[in-house]
Amino acid sequence: MRTALLLLGFALAACAADQAVIEKGRQEEQRTCLPCHSLRIIHTNRLSRAGWNKELDKMAGWGTKYTDRDAILEYLVATYGDDKPVAPPDMSADGRAKK
Amino acid sequence: MLTAAAARNLKAADQPPAIAGKRPMILHNDRPEDLETPVKYFDTWVTPLDAFFLRQHLPRPAIDPAAYRVKLNGLVSKPMDLSVADLQKLPQHTVPATLECTGNGRAFYSPKLPGIQWGRGAVGNAEWTGPRLSDVLKLAGVDTSAKFLEIDGADSGVMQTPDFVRCMPMEKAMHPATLLALKMNGETPDIHGVPARLIVPGWDGTSWVKWVVRLTPAAKESGGFFMNPGYRYPKYALPPGTPARPAELEVIEGMPVKSTLTSPEDQSKAPLAPMVIRGFAWAGENAIERVEVSTNGGATWQNAQLSAQKLPFAWRLFTLNWTPKDPGYYTILSRATDTAGRVQPFVPAWNPSGYLWNGIDKVGVTVEKA
Numbered sequence: 001m002r003t004a005l006l007l008l009g010f011a012l013a014a015c016a017a018d019q020a021v022i023e024k025g026r027q028e029e030q031r032t033c034l035p036c037h038s039l040r041i042i043h044t045n046r047l048s049r050a051g052w053n054k055e056l057d058k059m060a061g062w063g064t065k066y067t068d069r070d071a072i073l074e075y076l077v078a079t080y081g082d083d084k085p086v087a088p089p090d091m092s093a094d095g096r097a098k099k
Numbered sequence: 100m101l102t103a104a105a106a107r108n109l110k111a112a113d114q115p116p117a118i119a120g121k122r123p124m125i126l127h128n129d130r131p132e133d134l135e136t137p138v139k140y141f142d143t144w145v146t147p148l149d150a151f152f153l154r155q156h157l158p159r160p161a162i163d164p165a166a167y168r169v170k171l172n173g174l175v176s177k178p179m180d181l182s183v184a185d186l187q188k189l190p191q192h193t194v195p196a197t198l199e200c201t202g203n204g205r206a207f208y209s210p211k212l213p214g215i216q217w218g219r220g221a222v223g224n225a226e227w228t229g230p231r232l233s234d235v236l237k238l239a240g241v242d243t244s245a246k247f248l249e250i251d252g253a254d255s256g257v258m259q260t261p262d263f264v265r266c267m268p269m270e271k272a273m274h275p276a277t278l279l280a281l282k283m284n285g286e287t288p289d290i291h292g293v294p295a296r297l298i299v300p301g302w303d304g305t306s307w308v309k310w311v312v313r314l315t316p317a318a319k320e321s322g323g324f325f326m327n328p329g330y331r332y333p334k335y336a337l338p339p340g341t342p343a344r345p346a347e348l349e350v351i352e353g354m355p356v357k358s359t360l361t362s363p364e365d366q367s368k369a370p371l372a373p374m375v376i377r378g379f380a381w382a383g384e385n386a387i388e389r390v391e392v393s394t395n396g397g398a399t400w401q402n403a404q405l406s407a408q409k410l411p412f413a414w415r416l417f418t419l420n421w422t423p424k425d426p427g428y429y430t431i432l433s434r435a436t437d438t439a440g441r442v443q444p445f446v447p448a449w450n451p452s453g454y455l456w457n458g459i460d461k462v463g464v465t466v467e468k469a
Contacts, residue, residue, distance in 0.1 A: 036158075036257040041128040044216045055213055063258030082211055089216070092126040092134065095117035096149055 018078075024068055025075025032064050032072070044089050045080055052076040120290065122149050127215045131155035132290070136220035141361045141379060144406060144416055145195070146223035148288050154200045154221065156263055156325070160253040160310055162289045169235070169279070169295055173249070173315035176240030183294045186281060189230035189238070194276050196300040196412040197224045197381040198307060201330060201351060204447075204456025210340040212453035219359050219460070224379070224414045227298040229280040233273040236316065241269075245316030248272040250297055253310035261324035265308050267299065269316065271352070276300045276412060279311060300412035301384030303351050303455070305330045326350065332454055339449035354383035356443055357457040358390055358417070358435035365462040370469040373422040376403070378460065381414035382437035389436040390417040396430040397445075397459075403433070411438075423466045433460045 033039060047055065052073055056066070066072060116129050125135035132153045140150040168180040200221035202214055215221075236248070252263045271277060278298040287293045292309025299306040305325065320326075331348035358380035363369055376394070380387045386409045391400040403417035423429060434443045447458045 036260065038128055038130040040126060041133065041215065044127060045213055046211050047213055051211075051213055062256070062260045086206075086216070089135075090115040090126045091123045091137075092115050092121065092129070093117035094123050095119045095121040097120075 018074070021071050022075045022078050025071035025073070026079075028066065028068050028072040029075060032066055033059075036064075040089065042076075043080060044087070046082045046084055046086055047076075047080065048082045049073070049077045051082065052080070118153070118290075120149055120288065121153075124150070124152075125218070125220065127217070131158050133215050135217055136223060138219050138359060138361045139364055141220075141359070142377070144224060144408075144414075145226060145284060148225075148284055148286060148291070151223040151225065151283075151291065152200065152221045153290065154215070154304060155254070157254040157256055157260060159290065160255070162253065162294065162310060164287075164289075164294050167294045167312075169311055170313045171236070171239035171315075172313070173317050174242040174245040175236070175316060176242065177238075179239050181235070181238070183281065186230055186235065186279060186295060189234045191228055191281075192231055192275075192278060193226050193228040194278055194298060194300055194412065195224065195226045195408075195410060196276070196298060197222060197414045198304055199354060199357075199381070201303040201305050201454045202452070202456075204458070205453035207456055207458065208339075208447075208449050208453045210449075212451070214453055221304075222359070222381075224381075225283050226285070227278055227280040227296075228282040228285070229278045229295070229298070231275060232277045232279050232297070232314075233275065235279055236272065236314065239314075241316045244318055245269050247317050247320045249313075249315040249317055249321045250308045250311055251313035251315075252292075252308045253312045263308065263325055264321075264323045265306060266317075266321045266326055267302075267306060268320075268352075271299065271302070274300075301353055303330070303354055305351070320350075330454070331452070333448075333450050336448040337450065341451075343451040351454060354381075355447075355455055355457040356380070356382040356385070356387070356435050356437040356441040358433040358443060358460055360431060360433050360460045360462045363431070363462060363464040366464075368465045368467055369423075371423060371426050371466050372469055373420065376419040376421050376431060376433075377416070378403075378433050379414040379416050380405075380433070380435035382435065382439075382441065384411055385437040385439045385441070386411050387415040387435055388438050388440075390415075391434045391436075392417075392419045392421075393432040393434075394421055394423070394429055397432050400432075400434065409438075426466050426468050428463060428465050431462050431464060 127133040134153040203221035206216040297308040360378040362377040406416040
Protein backbone atom coordinates (compact mmCIF):
# COMPACT_ATOMS: atom_id res chain seq x y z
CA MET A 1 0.00 0.00 0.00
CA ARG A 2 2.77 2.36 0.97
CA THR A 3 4.65 1.51 -2.24
CA ALA A 4 1.53 2.13 -4.28
CA LEU A 5 1.03 5.54 -2.68
CA LEU A 6 4.64 6.41 -3.26
CA LEU A 7 4.35 5.42 -6.93
CA LEU A 8 1.19 7.48 -7.27
CA GLY A 9 3.00 10.39 -5.68
CA PHE A 10 5.86 10.09 -8.17
CA ALA A 11 3.42 9.83 -11.09
CA LEU A 12 1.54 12.96 -9.98
CA ALA A 13 4.79 14.83 -9.51
CA ALA A 14 5.96 13.79 -13.00
CA CYS A 15 2.64 14.91 -14.49
CA ALA A 16 2.83 18.24 -12.67
CA ALA A 17 6.38 18.66 -13.94
CA ASP A 18 5.16 18.00 -17.50
CA GLN A 19 2.39 20.55 -17.06
CA ALA A 20 4.90 23.09 -15.76
CA VAL A 21 7.14 22.50 -18.78
CA ILE A 22 4.19 22.81 -21.16
CA GLU A 23 3.08 26.04 -19.49
CA LYS A 24 6.62 27.35 -19.76
CA GLY A 25 6.59 26.39 -23.43
CA ARG A 26 3.31 28.26 -23.93
CA GLN A 27 4.88 31.41 -22.48
CA GLU A 28 7.98 30.87 -24.60
CA GLU A 29 5.75 30.70 -27.68
CA GLN A 30 4.17 34.04 -26.83
CA ARG A 31 7.51 35.66 -26.18
CA THR A 32 9.34 34.32 -29.24
CA CYS A 33 6.69 33.95 -31.96
CA LEU A 34 4.32 36.90 -31.47
CA PRO A 35 6.82 39.64 -32.35
CA CYS A 36 6.73 38.47 -36.00
CA HIS A 37 3.34 36.80 -36.53
CA SER A 38 0.15 35.75 -34.82
CA LEU A 39 -0.18 32.24 -33.47
CA ARG A 40 -2.99 30.92 -35.66
CA ILE A 41 -0.48 29.83 -38.31
CA ILE A 42 1.13 27.59 -35.67
CA HIS A 43 -2.02 26.30 -34.03
CA THR A 44 -3.62 25.02 -37.23
CA ASN A 45 -0.64 22.69 -37.84
CA ARG A 46 -0.36 19.11 -36.52
CA LEU A 47 3.20 17.87 -36.66
CA SER A 48 5.37 15.11 -35.25
CA ARG A 49 8.15 15.90 -32.78
CA ALA A 50 10.61 15.79 -35.69
CA GLY A 51 8.37 18.16 -37.65
CA TRP A 52 8.12 20.72 -34.82
CA ASN A 53 11.85 20.42 -34.18
CA LYS A 54 12.52 21.34 -37.80
CA GLU A 55 10.17 24.33 -37.60
CA LEU A 56 11.95 25.58 -34.46
CA ASP A 57 15.28 25.28 -36.28
CA LYS A 58 13.89 27.20 -39.25
CA MET A 59 12.70 30.03 -37.03
CA ALA A 60 16.01 30.08 -35.12
CA GLY A 61 17.72 30.51 -38.47
CA TRP A 62 15.54 33.55 -39.05
CA GLY A 63 16.52 35.18 -35.78
CA THR A 64 14.29 33.70 -33.07
CA LYS A 65 16.15 33.43 -29.76
CA TYR A 66 14.74 30.72 -27.49
CA THR A 67 15.43 30.84 -23.79
CA ASP A 68 13.92 27.37 -23.28
CA ARG A 69 13.81 25.50 -26.56
CA ASP A 70 13.00 22.17 -24.88
CA ALA A 71 9.92 23.65 -23.20
CA ILE A 72 8.49 25.12 -26.39
CA LEU A 73 9.09 21.83 -28.20
CA GLU A 74 7.32 19.86 -25.43
CA TYR A 75 4.43 22.32 -25.50
CA LEU A 76 4.06 22.11 -29.31
CA VAL A 77 4.22 18.31 -29.36
CA ALA A 78 1.79 17.99 -26.43
CA THR A 79 -0.68 20.51 -27.85
CA TYR A 80 -0.30 20.38 -31.63
CA GLY A 81 1.25 16.96 -32.21
CA ASP A 82 0.30 14.88 -35.24
CA ASP A 83 -1.81 12.65 -32.97
CA LYS A 84 -4.03 15.59 -32.01
CA PRO A 85 -7.34 16.20 -33.80
CA VAL A 86 -7.39 18.97 -36.40
CA ALA A 87 -9.43 21.98 -35.35
CA PRO A 88 -11.04 23.94 -38.19
CA PRO A 89 -9.70 27.50 -38.47
CA ASP A 90 -11.83 30.42 -37.25
CA MET A 91 -13.72 32.63 -39.65
CA SER A 92 -12.64 36.27 -39.71
CA ALA A 93 -15.20 38.92 -38.79
CA ASP A 94 -16.82 40.89 -41.62
CA GLY A 95 -14.34 43.56 -42.75
CA ARG A 96 -16.46 45.22 -45.41
CA ALA A 97 -17.29 48.87 -44.92
CA LYS A 98 -20.69 49.35 -43.30
CA LYS A 99 -23.22 50.86 -45.67
CA MET B 100 7.99 38.45 -19.48
CA LEU B 101 5.67 39.61 -22.24
CA THR B 102 6.28 42.93 -23.85
CA ALA B 103 3.28 45.26 -23.92
CA ALA B 104 2.98 44.83 -27.68
CA ALA B 105 3.08 41.04 -27.42
CA ALA B 106 0.41 41.13 -24.70
CA ARG B 107 -1.79 43.29 -26.92
CA ASN B 108 -1.29 40.90 -29.82
CA LEU B 109 -2.19 37.95 -27.60
CA LYS B 110 -5.36 39.63 -26.41
CA ALA B 111 -6.28 40.48 -29.99
CA ALA B 112 -5.88 36.81 -30.93
CA ASP B 113 -8.81 35.80 -28.71
CA GLN B 114 -11.42 37.31 -31.01
CA PRO B 115 -11.15 36.57 -34.73
CA PRO B 116 -10.47 39.97 -36.25
CA ALA B 117 -11.98 41.52 -39.36
CA ILE B 118 -9.66 41.97 -42.33
CA ALA B 119 -10.31 45.32 -44.00
CA GLY B 120 -12.38 44.99 -47.16
CA LYS B 121 -12.99 41.25 -46.77
CA ARG B 122 -16.11 39.24 -46.08
CA PRO B 123 -15.83 36.64 -43.33
CA MET B 124 -13.06 34.35 -44.63
CA ILE B 125 -11.35 31.18 -43.39
CA LEU B 126 -8.72 32.73 -41.13
CA HIS B 127 -5.44 30.82 -41.30
CA ASN B 128 -3.56 33.79 -39.95
CA ASP B 129 -4.30 37.45 -39.26
CA ARG B 130 -0.79 38.94 -38.92
CA PRO B 131 0.27 38.73 -41.68
CA GLU B 132 -3.02 37.96 -43.42
CA ASP B 133 -3.59 34.47 -44.77
CA LEU B 134 -7.23 34.11 -45.77
CA GLU B 135 -8.98 31.33 -47.64
CA THR B 136 -12.20 31.77 -49.59
CA PRO B 137 -15.05 29.52 -48.42
CA VAL B 138 -16.05 27.62 -51.60
CA LYS B 139 -19.67 28.68 -51.23
CA TYR B 140 -18.55 32.24 -52.19
CA PHE B 141 -17.43 31.03 -55.62
CA ASP B 142 -20.44 31.61 -57.81
CA THR B 143 -19.10 33.97 -60.48
CA TRP B 144 -16.42 33.75 -63.17
CA VAL B 145 -14.64 36.79 -61.73
CA THR B 146 -14.02 36.40 -58.00
CA PRO B 147 -15.01 39.61 -56.18
CA LEU B 148 -12.19 41.38 -54.34
CA ASP B 149 -13.96 41.10 -51.00
CA ALA B 150 -13.90 37.31 -51.33
CA PHE B 151 -10.46 36.84 -52.93
CA PHE B 152 -7.97 34.76 -50.93
CA LEU B 153 -4.84 36.32 -49.45
CA ARG B 154 -1.42 34.86 -48.84
CA GLN B 155 1.17 37.13 -47.25
CA HIS B 156 4.57 35.65 -46.45
CA LEU B 157 5.75 38.75 -44.63
CA PRO B 158 4.22 41.80 -43.00
CA ARG B 159 2.40 43.93 -45.54
CA PRO B 160 4.47 47.02 -46.48
CA ALA B 161 3.08 50.51 -46.13
CA ILE B 162 2.60 51.82 -49.66
CA ASP B 163 2.47 55.46 -50.72
CA PRO B 164 1.41 55.35 -54.40
CA ALA B 165 2.79 58.87 -55.01
CA ALA B 166 6.26 57.91 -53.80
CA TYR B 167 6.18 54.39 -55.27
CA ARG B 168 8.95 53.54 -57.75
CA VAL B 169 9.91 50.42 -59.68
CA LYS B 170 13.68 50.28 -60.13
CA LEU B 171 15.09 48.71 -63.29
CA ASN B 172 18.74 47.73 -63.06
CA GLY B 173 21.07 44.88 -63.98
CA LEU B 174 21.37 43.94 -67.68
CA VAL B 175 19.63 47.04 -69.05
CA SER B 176 21.09 49.88 -71.14
CA LYS B 177 19.07 52.58 -69.33
CA PRO B 178 18.67 51.92 -65.61
CA MET B 179 15.65 53.83 -64.37
CA ASP B 180 13.05 54.31 -61.65
CA LEU B 181 9.47 54.22 -62.90
CA SER B 182 6.56 55.85 -61.09
CA VAL B 183 2.99 54.59 -61.23
CA ALA B 184 2.28 57.45 -63.70
CA ASP B 185 5.12 56.18 -65.93
CA LEU B 186 3.60 52.70 -65.89
CA GLN B 187 0.16 54.13 -66.67
CA LYS B 188 1.57 55.78 -69.83
CA LEU B 189 2.47 52.40 -71.35
CA PRO B 190 -0.22 50.51 -73.33
CA GLN B 191 -2.58 48.87 -70.85
CA HIS B 192 -3.76 45.28 -71.28
CA THR B 193 -6.29 43.20 -69.38
CA VAL B 194 -5.68 39.49 -68.84
CA PRO B 195 -8.19 37.26 -67.03
CA ALA B 196 -6.20 34.70 -65.07
CA THR B 197 -6.65 32.29 -62.20
CA LEU B 198 -4.32 32.85 -59.27
CA GLU B 199 -3.75 29.87 -57.00
CA CYS B 200 -1.53 29.56 -53.96
CA THR B 201 1.13 26.91 -54.57
CA GLY B 202 0.02 25.21 -51.34
CA ASN B 203 -3.73 25.20 -52.02
CA GLY B 204 -4.98 21.80 -50.80
CA ARG B 205 -1.97 21.13 -48.55
CA ALA B 206 -4.36 20.01 -45.78
CA PHE B 207 -5.37 16.98 -47.87
CA TYR B 208 -1.89 15.42 -47.98
CA SER B 209 -1.09 12.56 -45.65
CA PRO B 210 1.23 12.46 -43.76
CA LYS B 211 0.58 16.07 -42.76
CA LEU B 212 3.00 18.82 -43.70
CA PRO B 213 4.02 22.07 -42.07
CA GLY B 214 2.64 25.27 -43.52
CA ILE B 215 -0.72 26.87 -43.95
CA GLN B 216 -3.35 24.14 -43.96
CA TRP B 217 -5.16 25.39 -47.04
CA GLY B 218 -8.27 23.52 -48.08
CA ARG B 219 -9.91 24.23 -51.44
CA GLY B 220 -10.19 28.02 -51.47
CA ALA B 221 -6.68 29.49 -51.92
CA VAL B 222 -7.60 30.26 -55.52
CA GLY B 223 -9.51 32.94 -57.40
CA ASN B 224 -10.05 34.29 -60.90
CA ALA B 225 -9.56 37.99 -61.60
CA GLU B 226 -9.11 40.45 -64.44
CA TRP B 227 -5.66 41.99 -64.18
CA THR B 228 -4.84 45.26 -65.97
CA GLY B 229 -1.52 46.99 -66.54
CA PRO B 230 1.41 47.24 -68.94
CA ARG B 231 3.06 44.14 -70.32
CA LEU B 232 6.19 43.33 -68.36
CA SER B 233 7.98 43.10 -71.72
CA ASP B 234 7.08 46.74 -72.48
CA VAL B 235 8.42 47.82 -69.08
CA LEU B 236 11.68 45.92 -69.64
CA LYS B 237 12.06 47.25 -73.20
CA LEU B 238 11.71 50.80 -71.86
CA ALA B 239 14.94 50.25 -69.93
CA GLY B 240 16.66 48.56 -72.87
CA VAL B 241 16.86 45.00 -71.58
CA ASP B 242 19.96 43.26 -72.90
CA THR B 243 19.66 40.14 -75.06
CA SER B 244 22.18 38.38 -72.80
CA ALA B 245 19.64 38.44 -69.97
CA LYS B 246 18.20 34.95 -69.52
CA PHE B 247 16.48 35.49 -66.17
CA LEU B 248 14.61 38.24 -64.39
CA GLU B 249 14.95 38.83 -60.65
CA ILE B 250 11.88 40.45 -59.07
CA ASP B 251 11.85 42.05 -55.62
CA GLY B 252 8.65 42.87 -53.75
CA ALA B 253 8.43 45.66 -51.17
CA ASP B 254 7.60 43.14 -48.46
CA SER B 255 10.71 42.44 -46.44
CA GLY B 256 11.41 40.19 -43.53
CA VAL B 257 11.21 40.70 -39.79
CA MET B 258 14.51 40.04 -37.99
CA GLN B 259 16.46 37.73 -40.32
CA THR B 260 13.42 36.46 -42.22
CA PRO B 261 14.44 36.45 -45.88
CA ASP B 262 13.39 39.19 -48.27
CA PHE B 263 10.76 38.22 -50.81
CA VAL B 264 12.69 37.93 -54.08
CA ARG B 265 11.82 35.67 -57.00
CA CYS B 266 13.43 34.85 -60.31
CA MET B 267 11.94 33.62 -63.59
CA PRO B 268 13.22 32.77 -67.07
CA MET B 269 13.21 35.79 -69.40
CA GLU B 270 11.05 33.85 -71.86
CA LYS B 271 8.12 33.89 -69.40
CA ALA B 272 8.85 37.48 -68.36
CA MET B 273 8.57 38.58 -72.02
CA HIS B 274 5.36 36.60 -72.68
CA PRO B 275 2.59 38.96 -73.86
CA ALA B 276 0.25 37.84 -71.05
CA THR B 277 2.79 38.56 -68.30
CA LEU B 278 1.82 41.94 -66.85
CA LEU B 279 2.80 44.41 -64.20
CA ALA B 280 -0.76 44.88 -63.00
CA LEU B 281 -1.87 48.27 -61.74
CA LYS B 282 -5.46 47.09 -61.31
CA MET B 283 -7.30 43.98 -60.19
CA ASN B 284 -10.94 43.73 -61.28
CA GLY B 285 -10.68 47.43 -62.22
CA GLU B 286 -9.74 48.48 -58.69
CA THR B 287 -6.50 49.19 -56.83
CA PRO B 288 -6.49 46.99 -53.71
CA ASP B 289 -3.02 47.41 -52.16
CA ILE B 290 -3.67 44.36 -49.97
CA HIS B 291 -3.37 42.33 -53.21
CA GLY B 292 -0.07 43.86 -54.32
CA VAL B 293 -0.86 46.96 -56.37
CA PRO B 294 0.36 49.63 -57.27
CA ALA B 295 2.39 47.08 -59.27
CA ARG B 296 1.83 43.35 -58.98
CA LEU B 297 3.47 40.82 -61.24
CA ILE B 298 0.93 38.70 -63.12
CA VAL B 299 2.40 35.40 -64.34
CA PRO B 300 -0.59 33.64 -65.91
CA GLY B 301 -0.60 29.90 -65.52
CA TRP B 302 2.16 29.84 -62.91
CA ASP B 303 1.84 29.33 -59.17
CA GLY B 304 0.97 32.22 -56.88
CA THR B 305 4.48 32.59 -55.53
CA SER B 306 5.66 33.85 -58.90
CA TRP B 307 3.09 36.67 -58.79
CA VAL B 308 5.24 39.03 -56.72
CA LYS B 309 3.25 41.74 -54.95
CA TRP B 310 4.36 45.39 -54.67
CA VAL B 311 7.16 45.01 -57.25
CA VAL B 312 9.90 47.55 -56.48
CA ARG B 313 12.84 46.16 -58.47
CA LEU B 314 13.27 44.32 -61.76
CA THR B 315 16.77 43.04 -62.51
CA PRO B 316 17.48 41.17 -65.76
CA ALA B 317 20.44 38.82 -65.23
CA ALA B 318 22.46 36.22 -67.10
CA LYS B 319 21.98 33.56 -64.44
CA GLU B 320 19.19 32.35 -62.20
CA SER B 321 19.41 33.90 -58.74
CA GLY B 322 18.18 32.67 -55.46
CA GLY B 323 17.22 33.44 -51.94
CA PHE B 324 14.99 31.43 -49.64
CA PHE B 325 11.84 31.83 -51.74
CA MET B 326 13.60 30.21 -54.74
CA ASN B 327 15.67 27.63 -52.89
CA PRO B 328 14.80 25.72 -50.75
CA GLY B 329 11.37 27.43 -50.88
CA TYR B 330 8.84 26.62 -53.59
CA ARG B 331 10.51 23.59 -55.09
CA TYR B 332 8.96 20.30 -56.13
CA PRO B 333 10.57 16.86 -56.47
CA LYS B 334 11.58 15.90 -59.99
CA TYR B 335 10.85 12.26 -59.11
CA ALA B 336 7.93 11.37 -56.83
CA LEU B 337 8.87 10.39 -53.27
CA PRO B 338 7.28 7.83 -50.96
CA PRO B 339 4.87 9.79 -48.69
CA GLY B 340 6.53 11.03 -45.52
CA THR B 341 10.11 10.77 -46.75
CA PRO B 342 12.54 13.70 -46.70
CA ALA B 343 13.24 15.86 -49.72
CA ARG B 344 16.30 15.12 -51.83
CA PRO B 345 17.59 18.67 -52.32
CA ALA B 346 19.51 17.86 -55.52
CA GLU B 347 16.31 16.57 -57.12
CA LEU B 348 14.09 19.55 -56.29
CA GLU B 349 13.08 21.84 -59.13
CA VAL B 350 11.61 25.34 -59.31
CA ILE B 351 7.85 25.16 -59.89
CA GLU B 352 6.83 26.56 -63.26
CA GLY B 353 3.25 26.21 -64.42
CA MET B 354 0.38 24.52 -62.63
CA PRO B 355 -1.48 21.22 -63.02
CA VAL B 356 -5.07 20.69 -64.20
CA LYS B 357 -7.65 20.90 -61.43
CA SER B 358 -11.34 21.27 -60.62
CA THR B 359 -13.24 22.29 -57.49
CA LEU B 360 -16.88 21.61 -56.64
CA THR B 361 -18.65 24.61 -55.16
CA SER B 362 -22.23 23.31 -54.91
CA PRO B 363 -23.64 21.34 -53.20
CA GLU B 364 -21.61 22.24 -50.15
CA ASP B 365 -19.64 19.35 -48.65
CA GLN B 366 -21.60 17.41 -46.01
CA SER B 367 -24.77 19.42 -46.69
CA LYS B 368 -28.36 18.25 -47.03
CA ALA B 369 -30.54 18.64 -50.11
CA PRO B 370 -34.18 17.82 -50.84
CA LEU B 371 -35.03 14.95 -53.21
CA ALA B 372 -35.52 17.24 -56.20
CA PRO B 373 -33.60 18.40 -59.29
CA MET B 374 -30.39 20.25 -58.38
CA VAL B 375 -27.42 21.82 -60.15
CA ILE B 376 -23.91 20.62 -59.35
CA ARG B 377 -21.47 23.51 -59.82
CA GLY B 378 -17.79 24.17 -59.79
CA PHE B 379 -14.81 25.58 -61.66
CA ALA B 380 -11.77 24.11 -63.38
CA TRP B 381 -8.41 25.50 -64.47
CA ALA B 382 -5.19 24.25 -65.98
CA GLY B 383 -2.19 26.55 -65.60
CA GLU B 384 -1.10 27.74 -69.03
CA ASN B 385 -3.66 25.57 -70.82
CA ALA B 386 -7.43 25.83 -71.20
CA ILE B 387 -9.99 23.39 -69.85
CA GLU B 388 -11.24 20.87 -72.41
CA ARG B 389 -13.65 18.79 -70.33
CA VAL B 390 -14.98 18.32 -66.82
CA GLU B 391 -16.62 15.05 -65.85
CA VAL B 392 -18.80 14.65 -62.79
CA SER B 393 -19.74 11.48 -60.96
CA THR B 394 -22.65 11.26 -58.51
CA ASN B 395 -21.86 7.70 -57.45
CA GLY B 396 -18.33 7.84 -56.12
CA GLY B 397 -16.68 7.41 -59.50
CA ALA B 398 -18.59 4.34 -60.78
CA THR B 399 -19.91 6.33 -63.75
CA TRP B 400 -19.10 9.80 -65.09
CA GLN B 401 -20.99 12.41 -67.12
CA ASN B 402 -19.67 15.42 -69.00
CA ALA B 403 -20.55 18.72 -67.30
CA GLN B 404 -21.61 21.86 -69.19
CA LEU B 405 -18.74 24.36 -69.43
CA SER B 406 -18.90 28.15 -69.53
CA ALA B 407 -18.30 29.49 -73.04
CA GLN B 408 -14.94 31.25 -72.70
CA LYS B 409 -12.23 28.64 -73.33
CA LEU B 410 -9.11 30.59 -72.40
CA PRO B 411 -5.64 29.67 -71.34
CA PHE B 412 -4.83 30.87 -67.79
CA ALA B 413 -8.45 31.47 -66.66
CA TRP B 414 -10.83 29.00 -65.12
CA ARG B 415 -14.07 27.72 -66.67
CA LEU B 416 -17.23 27.27 -64.64
CA PHE B 417 -19.04 23.95 -64.94
CA THR B 418 -22.55 22.78 -64.15
CA LEU B 419 -24.38 19.48 -64.25
CA ASN B 420 -28.13 19.19 -63.83
CA TRP B 421 -28.84 16.22 -61.60
CA THR B 422 -31.99 14.64 -60.21
CA PRO B 423 -31.19 12.09 -57.51
CA LYS B 424 -33.42 9.01 -57.83
CA ASP B 425 -33.51 8.08 -54.15
CA PRO B 426 -32.86 9.67 -50.79
CA GLY B 427 -29.54 8.86 -49.15
CA TYR B 428 -25.89 9.91 -49.10
CA TYR B 429 -24.15 10.65 -52.40
CA THR B 430 -20.44 11.11 -53.10
CA ILE B 431 -20.01 13.62 -55.91
CA LEU B 432 -16.67 13.85 -57.75
CA SER B 433 -15.29 16.18 -60.43
CA ARG B 434 -12.42 15.47 -62.79
CA ALA B 435 -11.01 17.98 -65.29
CA THR B 436 -9.06 17.42 -68.51
CA ASP B 437 -7.12 20.21 -70.21
CA THR B 438 -6.33 21.05 -73.84
CA ALA B 439 -2.98 19.26 -73.54
CA GLY B 440 -4.73 16.04 -72.44
CA ARG B 441 -3.69 16.27 -68.79
CA VAL B 442 -6.26 14.68 -66.44
CA GLN B 443 -6.75 15.22 -62.71
CA PRO B 444 -5.41 12.22 -60.77
CA PHE B 445 -7.18 10.23 -58.07
CA VAL B 446 -4.08 10.54 -55.88
CA PRO B 447 -1.76 13.53 -56.34
CA ALA B 448 1.92 12.94 -55.61
CA TRP B 449 2.78 13.66 -51.97
CA ASN B 450 5.69 16.09 -51.77
CA PRO B 451 7.65 17.43 -48.80
CA SER B 452 6.20 20.96 -48.94
CA GLY B 453 2.63 20.01 -49.81
CA TYR B 454 2.46 21.88 -53.11
CA LEU B 455 0.26 21.49 -56.20
CA TRP B 456 -2.56 19.36 -54.76
CA ASN B 457 -4.86 18.56 -57.68
CA GLY B 458 -6.70 15.39 -56.69
CA ILE B 459 -10.16 14.72 -58.13
CA ASP B 460 -12.48 16.85 -56.00
CA LYS B 461 -15.08 15.25 -53.74
CA VAL B 462 -18.12 16.42 -51.79
CA GLY B 463 -20.74 14.45 -49.90
CA VAL B 464 -24.43 15.36 -49.84
CA THR B 465 -27.35 13.77 -47.98
CA VAL B 466 -30.51 13.79 -50.08
CA GLU B 467 -33.69 13.75 -48.03
CA LYS B 468 -37.33 13.19 -49.00
CA ALA B 469 -38.90 16.58 -49.62
